[in-house]
Amino acid sequence: MKQILTLVVTVLIVFTSFGQSKIIYEEFNSYKLDAPRRLKIQLPRDYETNTDKVYPIVVVLDANYLFEPVAGNVDYFGYWEDMPESIVVGVMQGESRYDDCSYDDTNFMPADQGADFFEFLGLELIPYIDENYRTAKFVIAVGHDFTANFINYYLFKDPPLFNGYINLSPDLAPMMDERLPQRIPSVESKIFYYLATGTDDIKDLMEISENLNKSLKPLESDTFKYYYDNFEGATHYSLVARAIPSAMEKIFSVYRPISKQEFTDVVMKLETPVHTYLMDKYKTIEDLFGLTNPIRINDFIATATAAEKKKQWESLREIASLAQRQYPDTVLGDYYMARFYEETGEPKKAMRTFQGAFDKEEVDFITVDLMLDKADKIKEDFGY
Incomplete structure (x- = not known):
């Protein structure tokens, strides 16, 4: 008996060889475009396991060639916590990119298919991603030459559709170079804007970027965070590989763990209590990216060390108390609380706090042996 099996494939999921990243191909039927559009979506590594977590969105136009460099950098930066893990959504355009980005010859705003594509992104694609995936309220758009110009149109919405704009060698429409500086000061929401060219870029486009810069x-300003790169020796296409990591690094600078440079140049030079810097950093992350992340152990150690060096003992107590609440099963908070007691004239409390961590998980340099040694030293010094 002959059997006929008909398969209608609408979604294809592909795992990387090490089984961590996930790529989804989808065919999206757009009523605005009256045609299907192929999407390429990369989900974060922990998307399936960390079901309470939400993720910013990175929308990539020209995904036929821009998706991989963007998705690779997002995955890499997210792995090292230099940016939040994010959902990357690529819109495959191919030859349709010119029609998608078309604008009127008179007012130079999106027209014909360009107007339809404008509505497709704002009224169909983003709502679809929000509905079907766990998203944070922070969206970045990436475009190259024609599509870089196109993403700027969303700045003229109120509020703008995107929070971040990565413009790679934009081929600006007439008047855009005048409209953007006029519009930006009136945008009330916080905007991250990155612009890149290269010294070997197409001459006209390089000049456009230089003048726009x-x-x-x-x-x-506090609400318009602006970044610019002109890469030495970079061509119209090679600049992409250098600009994308630079853009991610700059836009998400506040998200990164406290580095040695930040510790030396910022934290150690604070005139305000160190613990307020720590709390403000994570409040900024929540406000900007919609993420309520726990404070990293690295950042607890960095700020606690600064509080010790600056002899800000009340700040150390606040940091220790936060660490005890967030990481109760580790020695982290107990160690710094004991250090607070040591330095504020309560050796018995310090000794007991050091001893109380004997069955907890070790963190970085803070080992159980270190805690017990400190307890023994206090006991010896004070004869308890």
Whole structure:
């Protein structure tokens, strides 16, 4: 008996060879475009296991060639906590990119298929991703030449659709170089704006970027975070590989763990209590990216060390108390609380706190042996 099996494939999931990243291919039927569009979506490594976590979105136009460099950098930066793990959504365009980015010859705003594509992204794609995936309220758009120009149109929405704009050698529409500097000061929400060119870029496009940089740089403010790169020796295409990691590093600088440079140049020079810097850092992360992340152990240790060096004992107590609440099964909070007791004239409390961590998980340099040695030293010194 002959059997006929008909398979209709709408979603294909592909795992990397090490079984961590996940790529999903979807065919999205757009009523705005009256045509299907292929999407390529990369989910974060822990998406399946960490079901309470939400993720920013990175929308990549020209995904036929831009998706992989963007997705690779997002995965890499997310792995090392230099940016939040994010959902990367690529829109495959191919030859349709020119029609997708078309604008009116008179007012130079999206027209015809360009107007439809504009609505497709804002009214269909982003709501679809929000509905079907666990998303945070922070969205970045990435575009190259024509599509880089196109993402700027969303700045003229109120509020803008995207929080971050990565413009790679934009081929600006007429008047865009005048409209952007006029519009940006009136945008109330916080915007991250990155612009890149290269010294070997197409000459006209390099000049466009250089002139736009001159107009946008003076507009830097608390609500308009602006970054610019002109890469030495980079061509129109090679600049992409250098610009994407630079953009991610700059846009998400506040998200990164406290580095040695930040510790030396910022934390140690604070005139305010160190613990407020720690709390403000994570409040900023929550406000900007919609993420309520626990404070990293690295950042607890960095700020506690600074509090010790600066002899800010009340700050040390606050940091220790936070660490005890967030990491109760580790020695982290107990160690710094005991150090607070040591330095504020309560050796017996310090000794007992050091001793009380004997069955807890060790963290970094803070071992159980270190805790017990410190308890024994206090006992010896004070004859308890």
